[in-house]
Amino acid sequence: MTTLINRKPISDHIEQLRRLGLDDHLESQLELSGILHDNIARVLSVQRNLFLVSNGRDEWLCTPSGRMLHQQQEYPVTGDWVLADDGVVKRVLPRRTFLCRGESGSRGKNKVTVSREQPIAANINAVFIVCGLDRDYNLRRIERYLALVYNCGIKPVVVLTKADLHEYPESFRDEVESIAFGVSVVLTSMIDGSGTDELHSYLGCGQTVAMLGSSGAGKSTLTNLLYGSDIQATAAVSRSVGKGRHTTTVRELIHMPQGGMLMDNPGIREVSFYADGDGVDTVFSDIQELSGLCRFADCSHMREPGCAVLKAVENGELPLSRLESYRKMKREMEYVSARSEKSADRIEKERWKDVTLSIKRMKIRK
Structure with a gap:
């Protein structure tokens, strides 16, 4: 009983x-x-x-x-x-996924990449990469966000806010889809609530979604739109510089009416990598595919003869800016990978050092 x-x-x-x-x-x-x-x-x-x-x-x-x-x-x-x-x-408890980035303040200096980790969230099912269709719109930054999310083994969704600012916002969605292969790209507007039905499907019971984007991209406004009422503070974007203020200062999971959890996130100024993974190759799958047609297997796509990637740039099939973005992120990921291997070697040395000390103690006792 x-x-x-x-x-x-x-x-x-x-x-x-x-x-x-x-x-x-x-x-x-x-x-x-x-x-x-x-x-x-x-x-x-x-x-x-x-x-x-x-x-x-x-x-x-x-x-x-x-x-x-x-x-x-x-x-x-x-x-x-x-x-x-x-x-x-x-x-x-063991994390199923871990969303992190490199510390801010290092890009643009002499460092190739960062050496310290900045955790964002754990056990995330999907990430809304939020980008406003104003001065915030930047394809190269979206590429970096996608690589960051893929490196962490999480599903990305690109959310384009402020669609009401343009008569034909679909052209922006088409442009993002051309560089975000297989990724859902959703147009949203706080004026008519468009796009919310599609995003609701990611917020069902048992699901957790995090949002990433610049200050002023519309993350807090999107949270209010998806929730159905104003639960997050919002602020206007400066007309002079096109930047927003950090209205969200704490990462907090919010219970959503759909049954899942949503995490608003303070605006990110720099998208730096820390986790090692195949995010760059996934984002630039078009360049990876072209690489298979290069004359040399180890082609760097810089000056080599018979480079299919450079030929695609010359023919206008591949934007030079996209190739430059790929090169830059590839260099950063090579550094991240080398750092990870070095850390693994150090851990192995420390483990064997502990074993050696244990053996010495055993000999002393005898």
Whole structure:
């Protein structure tokens, strides 16, 4: 009889966790690990060393355990699932996806790329790359966002806001589709609400979506549009410089009426890479395809004879600006890859150093 009484609350709690983003993958991992649903919570926002967490029934503030303060790789970020007890986050559960970028302030200097990671969110199903059809519109920046999202193993969706500023906004969508192969490109307008039905499909129960874009791109306005009421502060874009202010200052997961979670994100001025992956090759699949026709297998597409990529530029089939964007991102990703390999080597050396010290201790004891 006791078992029958307890079944319904457990079922209700799982349903509440699903509204927080619990999916079948995580649920199966919890069962395999023997972790009870009552012990987990999701990080809704992070402010310095305080985390707002929720278990679907209650929300409360937590602090990190002492161990987490010294292990940044295990430090909770918005979207993490955690084990929390007595107001302390004890452990971060394995992440299915991790959205991150390189630290800002390095591009344009002598550094090839950045060396520090800036976490954005964890356990994200899709990313809305938000771009306004005003001065914010930039194909090269959209390419960088796409590469960043693909590197993190997450599905991108390009959302073009402020479509009402143009008589024929479809031309912008066609242009983005020409460089974002296989990616959904959605036109939206706060005037008539166009595009919202298509975006609602990404916000169902168990789904979590993050938004990326520049300040003033319309992320907070889009949040209000999708929610159906004004829940996020917005600000006008400066007419003189075409830039917006940071109306969103904290990354916070928002419960959406559709059943999923949406994370607004402070505006990003620089799109720098940190995670290694095949994002650049995916974004520039047209150049990758042309590369197979080059005379030399290791063609750099700079000056080599018989280069199919350079020929496509000469014939007007491939814009030079796109090739230059590819070259630049390829250089950055080569640096990221080399840095990752170096880190792996260092970890291996430290592991063997620990083994050597252990052996020495054993000899001393004998």
